[in-house]
Amino acid sequence: MRSDAEPGLIDLGRYPINSPSDERYLALLDRCRGGLEATGACVLDDFVMSERLPEIVAEIKPHIGEAFFATKHHNAYLIPDDPDLPDDHPRNRTQTTDSATLGYSFIPKDSLLNGIYSWDRFVAFVADVLGHDRLYPYADPLAPVNVLVYEKGCQTGWHFDNAAFTVTLLLQESEGGTFEYAPFVRSNEDEAYDTVAEVLEERSDRVQELRQRPGSLVIFTGSRTLHRVTPVTAPRARLVSVFSYSREVGTELDPHTRMTFYGRLS
Numbered sequence: 001m002r003s004d005a006e007p008g009l010i011d012l013g014r015y016p017i018n019s020p021s022d023e024r025y026l027a028l029l030d031r032c033r034g035g036l037e038a039t040g041a042c043v044l045d046d047f048v049m050s051e052r053l054p055e056i057v058a059e060i061k062p063h064i065g066e067a068f069f070a071t072k073h074h075n076a077y078l079i080p081d082d083p084d085l086p087d088d089h090p091r092n093r094t095q096t097t098d099s100a101t102l103g104y105s106f107i108p109k110d111s112l113l114n115g116i117y118s119w120d121r122f123v124a125f126v127a128d129v130l131g132h133d134r135l136y137p138y139a140d141p142l143a144p145v146n147v148l149v150y151e152k153g154c155q156t157g158w159h160f161d162n163a164a165f166t167v168t169l170l171l172q173e174s175e176g177g178t179f180e181y182a183p184f185v186r187s188n189e190d191e192a193y194d195t196v197a198e199v200l201e202e203r204s205d206r207v208q209e210l211r212q213r214p215g216s217l218v219i220f221t222g223s224r225t226l227h228r229v230t231p232v233t234a235p236r237a238r239l240v241s242v243f244s245y246s247r248e249v250g251t252e253l254d255p256h257t258r259m260t261f262y263g264r265l266s
Contacts, residue, residue: 005119006112009052015044017125032129032219040183040225041210042129047217048169052112057171057239059111060102060147067100067149068263076159076196076226080256090196095157099229100149101261103142116169117145117243126167126245129219135245140252142262143244150177150238156229158200160186161222162257167243168218176233182206182226199226 005018016022032042048056073094075081081092107114116122118137127135138144148156155177182199183206186192198204210227212218220227232238258265 005121006052006115008049009112009116010122011046011049015047018121020121020124020128029128033131036129036219036221039208040181040221042219043210043212044217045213046215048116048215050215053171053214056112059108060113060171060239063102063106063108064100064147064149066106067102067147068261069098069100069149070263071096071098072260073097074157074159074260076157076200078159078162078257078260090193090200091191093197093200095159095200095228097155097157097159097261099154099156100151102147102149103262104144104146105141107145107147113147113169113241114145123245126219126243130165132247135247136249136251138244138246138252139250140244140258141266142258142264143253145244146242147171148238148240148242150174150229150232150240152232152235152237154238155231158226158228160224160226162253163244163246164221164223166218166220166222167245168220169241169243170212170214170216170218170239171241172237172239173214174232174234174236174238176231177238178230179210179212180207180228180230181210181220181222183208184224185226186224196226 012018015028016024019025035042073096075092076095077091085091123135127133182204185195185199199207210218255265
């Protein structure tokens, strides 16, 4: 992985992730861990300097046409339906996602975005926040760095992530496109189907809005937290990058997830 970062890209004065022995770094870890414990999310506004965001967007815009644009139908668990349960059961209830996914194979390897993803101090910071000794980039050909593209009317349906955590960076905002989530709905012991049904039917008081602005880094524990992105209502697209890491070397997506969100296996 890279041993340095593009100068002036990350606000290292505010977020000294390159100085792990600094007291401010330890305070930052405490803040992030507190957010994860309380709500399942750590939001670091203006993590990337605002004046550099247009450069990041400019690097990926020529490739947006390669994003997988298709209406995707899935359940909240992102796994095949259970044939032993009815279609309207929370386990099987269909959600709609029609945002587009720009896979890693179309992200320039020398881009600023990939530079953040592969910078060793950034990866170490994410690991420290989550309490892991080390994290590794995904070995998958499609998943390491993605950009989700939300054109007008596009959304992501309610779901739990397959991964234990997700790291995102908002690159461009739009009207609508609100990130909503219901923290800590399920556990290893209880899928909490009744609670899931309440969220899916929009009668739950657990749903919160995750507020962020372009340049915000979010570390999110989405495998236990039900979440979605509401439809974008303006012509300007919402762009959000997703960085995927694993505690194990060589992690890849399963074929079902690849076909659902990329339309291909490689």
